[in-house]
Amino acid sequence: MTDGFSAAFVDGSHIFHNVFVDLFFLWEVVRPGGLVILDDYQWPSVATAVRYFEINTGWQPEQSTERPAYGPTDCRILGSSDPTKLRELQAVLARRGTLTAGSAPLAARREQLVRVAPNAGSGTVIAGRTWVTGAFGYTGRFITRRLLDAGHEVRTLTGHPSRPDPFDGKVDVVRYAFDDPPAMVASLQGAEVLYNTYWVRFPRRGTSFDQAVANTGALIRAAEVAGVRRVAHISITNPSKDSPLAYFRGKARAEEVVVGSALSHAIVRPTVLFGGGDVLINNIAWLARRLPFFAVAGTGEHRVRPVCVDDVARLAVDAGCSEEDLVIDAVGPEVFTFEELVRVVAMAVGRRVHILHVPPGLLVGLAKGLGLMVRDVMLTSDELRGLMAGLVATEGPRPGRPS
Ligand SMILES: NC(=O)c1ccc[n+]([C@@H]2O[C@H](COP(=O)([O-])OP(=O)(O)OC[C@H]3O[C@@H](n4cnc5c(N)ncnc54)[C@H](OP(=O)(O)O)[C@@H]3O)[C@@H](O)[C@H]2O)c1
Numbered sequence: 001m002t003d004g005f006s007a008a009f010v011d012g013s014h015i016f017h018n019v020f021v022d023l024f025f026l027w028e029v030v031r032p033g034g035l036v037i038l039d040d041y042q043w044p045s046v047a048t049a050v051r052y053f054e055i056n057t058g059w060q061p062e063q064s065t066e067r068p069a070y071g072p073t074d075c076r077i078l079g080s081s082d083p084t085k086l087r088e089l090q091a092v093l094a095r096r097g098t099l100t101a102g103s104a105p106l107a108a109r110r111e112q113l114v115r116v117a118p119n120a121g122s123g124t125v126i127a128g129r130t131w132v133t134g135a136f137g138y139t140g141r142f143i144t145r146r147l148l149d150a151g152h153e154v155r156t157l158t159g160h161p162s163r164p165d166p167f168d169g170k171v172d173v174v175r176y177a178f179d180d181p182p183a184m185v186a187s188l189q190g191a192e193v194l195y196n197t198y199w200v201r202f203p204r205r206g207t208s209f210d211q212a213v214a215n216t217g218a219l220i221r222a223a224e225v226a227g228v229r230r231v232a233h234i235s236i237t238n239p240s241k242d243s244p245l246a247y248f249r250g251k252a253r254a255e256e257v258v259v260g261s262a263l264s265h266a267i268v269r270p271t272v273l274f275g276g277g278d279v280l281i282n283n284i285a286w287l288a289r290r291l292p293f294f295a296v297a298g299t300g301e302h303r304v305r306p307v308c309v310d311d312v313a314r315l316a317v318d319a320g321c322s323e324e325d326l327v328i329d330a331v332g333p334e335v336f337t338f339e340e341l342v343r344v345v346a347m348a349v350g351r352r353v354h355i356l357h358v359p360p361g362l363l364v365g366l367a368k369g370l371g372l373m374v375r376d377v378m379l380t381s382d383e384l385r386g387l388m389a390g391l392v393a394t395e396g397p398r399p400g401r402p403s
Pocket of ligand 1: 133135136137138157207234237271
């Protein structure tokens with residue numbers, strides 16, 4: 001093509017790097033003086049990609065009541081099959097004098113149209129500036145990896161700013177300041193989406209579940225003041241304010257804080273996580289490698305539906321970038337009884353274990369003893385009760401997958 005195109009209409013993917021690639025090729029093919037019209041400019045991912053081209057290629061924003069238009073160069077039309085959008089595009093182009101109103105409808109000119117931006121990818125929308133609580137923690141690390149890979153700026157709020165950084169300095173690190181609201185607001189300023197993984201697995205070093213709820217409140221209030229648009233909050237399956245388990249009660253109250261806030265929100269409720277440095281599956285594997293027997297509580301028939309931590313990260317990133325308020329369970333494809341899970345993990349590490357059925361109280365005692373030996377908390381009594389009550393298995397389909 002020697003002359004290039006005089007206009008392009010992009011109604012494509014909302015994934016930042018896809019938008020970026022679309023724009024890169026449009027920059028090549030649209031002639032100076034032409035138009036590039038972008039659908040869904042309100043998505044931060046689209047706006048961020050466009051900002052790059054404004055700064056680095058000199059594209060100028062055009063004012064339009066219908067939709068924002070950007071003016072590089074020459075064109076043909078890059079089309080859409082949506083008649084409303086075609087009419088809007090026609091109106092914009094007519095006002096620009098590029099296309100005479102009443103001339104052949106765009107749909108009739110399809111043979112001239114080139115679709116530069118097919119809807120590639122999963123339709124994920126990703127904000128440009130995303131702050132993550134606990135980006136160096138377990139779930140936070142996977143969320144952050146996905147955000148960085150998509151080209152986004154990430155800051156983390158953490159209690160351990162000097163922890164080894166797996167992202168080679170690409171993440172800005174700020175310490176939590178739950179008891180200093182102005183500092184918390186300052187640290188949240190600039191974020192479009194906040195991914196919140198903050199929680200405590202069990203009360204420790206002065207942080208009770210009540211305190212964790214209060215800290216969540218301080219975080220969310222600061223996010224409101226800082227002008228954060230949306231929060232993607234990691235919760236757990238089956239939180240309930242009436243739960244006999246403090247963990248699940250606390251998670252329900254934390255959700256209430258998020259839902260009651262002025263922020264648009266996505267709540268992602270994972271079951272028990274696996275992948276990389278998870279607690280439960282790693283502990284089962286560790287024990288299966290070392291011991292010829294494995295103690296399970298009661299009948300071992302309680303159900304678990306583990307979910308891969310990177311799947312949760314994908315769901316969280318997608319949910320964080322959507323617009324609607326939503327609550328989704330993040331569950332894996334398979335449901336096991338706990339005993340089946342132990343056998344599967346043991347098999348995976350090349351071991352056969354004899355299962356011993358023991359009373360729950362004895363199991364918690366055994367886990368405590370082992371924990372003291374290995375200087376870790378292997379299993380809390382709330383975790384065991386949650387497992388035995390089937391709280392980390394839900395019946396629903398996997399989000400984003402066929403049921
Ligand atoms: N792990 C699972 O199997 C699982 C299952 C279902 C739901 N979840 C939920 O997923 C979210 C992330 O869990 P995760 O396992 O990935 O957690 P994590 O990495 O251990 O911690 C996430 C965040 O909480 C902070 N945190 C943890 N313990 C703390 C303590 N005692 N005092 C102060 N801050 C503390 C961490 O602070 P630092 O940045 O300072 O480390 C980090 O910011 C949580 O909301 C959890 O309830 C986890």
